[in-house]
Amino acid sequence: VDLSTSYLGLRLPQPLMAGASPLADDLDSVRRLEDAGAAAIVLRSLFEEQLTGGEPAQLLGRERRRHPGDATAYALADPMGYAFGPDRYAVQVQRIKEAVAVPVIASLNGTTPGGWLAFARLLAEAGADALELNVYRLVTDAERRGEEVEAETVEMVREVKAAVAVPVAVKLSPFYTALVHFAHALVAAGADGLVLFNRFYQPDIDVEALAVTPALHLSDSGELLLRLRWLAILSGRTGASLAASGGVHTATDVVKALLAGADAVQVVSALLERGPEHLGRLRRGLEEWLESHGVDSLGAMRGRLDLERCADPGAYERANYLYILQQREAER
Numbered sequence: 281v282d283l284s285t286s287y288l289g290l291r292l293p294q295p296l297m298a299g300a301s302p303l304a305d306d307l308d309s310v311r312r313l314e315d316a317g318a319a320a321i322v323l324r325s326l327f328e329e330q331l332t333g334g335e336p337a338q339l340l341g342r343e344r345r346r347h348p349g350d351a352t353a354y355a356l357a358d359p360m361g362y363a364f365g366p367d368r369y370a371v372q373v374q375r376i377k378e379a380v381a382v383p384v385i386a387s388l389n390g391t392t393p394g395g396w397l398a399f400a401r402l403l404a405e406a407g408a409d410a411l412e413l414n415v416y417r418l419v420t421d422a423e424r425r426g427e428e429v430e431a432e433t434v435e436m437v438r439e440v441k442a443a444v445a446v447p448v449a450v451k452l453s454p455f456y457t458a459l460v461h462f463a464h465a466l467v468a469a470g471a472d473g474l475v476l477f478n479r480f481y482q483p484d485i486d487v488e489a490l491a492v493t494p495a496l497h498l499s500d501s502g503e504l505l506l507r508l509r510w511l512a513i514l515s516g517r518t519g520a521s522l523a524a525s526g527g528v529h530t531a532t533d534v535v536k537a538l539l540a541g542a543d544a545v546q547v548v549s550a551l552l553e554r555g556p557e558h559l560g561r562l563r564r565g566l567e568e569w570l571e572s573h574g575v576d577s578l579g580a581m582r583g584r585l586d587l588e589r590c591a592d593p594g595a596y597e598r599a600n601y602l603y604i605l606q607q608r609e610a611e612r
């Protein structure tokens with residue numbers, strides 16, 4: 281069966297890749313990902329605050345010092361010290377490119393247009409085959425309007441696209457009021473692909489210590505459902521590639537993401553739990569599904585259950601419980 285796909289204009293032998301995470305921090309796990317057949321490898325993000333020395337990074341650093349025991353929270357909450365500063369990040373891109381043949385996607389995480397985005401060019405020069413721009417921001421300022429914030433994100437994409445010739449994907453959060461319109465604006469600004477969705481650490485409350493504690497748990501398959509809906513809604517609508525990110529643990533999850541319309545499928549939690557080799561298992565499971573369903577190529581199944589092609593588009597569009605509840609009543 282033909283598993284090949286195209287993502288951000290890159291021709292890939294199959295759709296499974298390692299999403300942005302510490303998995304690309306050392307060359308040993310990078311080689312294991314390549315051996316497992318990864319179609320591409322996304323590096324952890326380099327944060328805007330690392331390049332501008334801004335306040336949020338200091339804040340994150342403080343949180344890490346308070347919770348030194350939690351390695352995962354540490355990995356995400358301490359972009360400053362944990363792995364790579366800007367210079368080492370570019371060197372890491374180079375080292376990975378020398379070590380493996382798979383496409384390498386570097387990741388920038390930031391929220392404001394400006395000089396720091398010039399770093400995108402350095403990453404492209406270091407050999408990154410594509411860039412992923414993680415634009416998650418948490419706006420707590422009552423003066424800031426959604427429109428303004430979205431306009432800044434669009435401007436960021438425009439600036440990065442002006443700085444580099446390599447393709448650029450935008451990794452989004454699910455928290456937009458009108459995601460389809462925003463997706464179109466990002467694509468009009470030059471985005472070659474969208475990654476649905478980012479997943480972030482969330483503050484929890486310790487009721488004994490009366491303290492707020494940052495928590496980052498690995499995902500489970502339940503988180504895929506939110507992705508399936510939006511993949512299906514955006515599939516074929518913007519001209520940009522779509523990658524699933526979040527809740528892919530089994531081959532069935534991979535099949536679902538593709539049926540919903542994903543061109544590529546990113547995996548992180550499952551690989552952190554089970555090792556890079558799990559990617560090979562997922563690929564074989566995908567192959568088996570295609571064979572047992574008499575489908576000879578990925579192209580023939582991708583998007584088969586997206587909003588446009590599924591038999592019941594209302595299943596994706598319905599936001600309230602009324603219909604489901606009525607159905608359950610009727611079944612009783």
Ligand SMILES: Cc1cc2nc3c(=O)[nH]c(=O)nc-3n(C[C@H](O)[C@H](O)[C@H](O)COP(=O)(O)O)c2cc1C
Nearest residue numbers: 299300301324325414479499525526527547548549
């Ligand atoms: C330990 C850890 C570190 C991560 N670091 C980053 C990062 O630096 N940049 C980023 O865009 N996403 C990062 N992510 C988010 C993942 O790329 C991914 O979007 C998310 O974990 C959902 O996918 P999953 O369910 O397969 O884990 C990280 C996730 C984990 C668990």
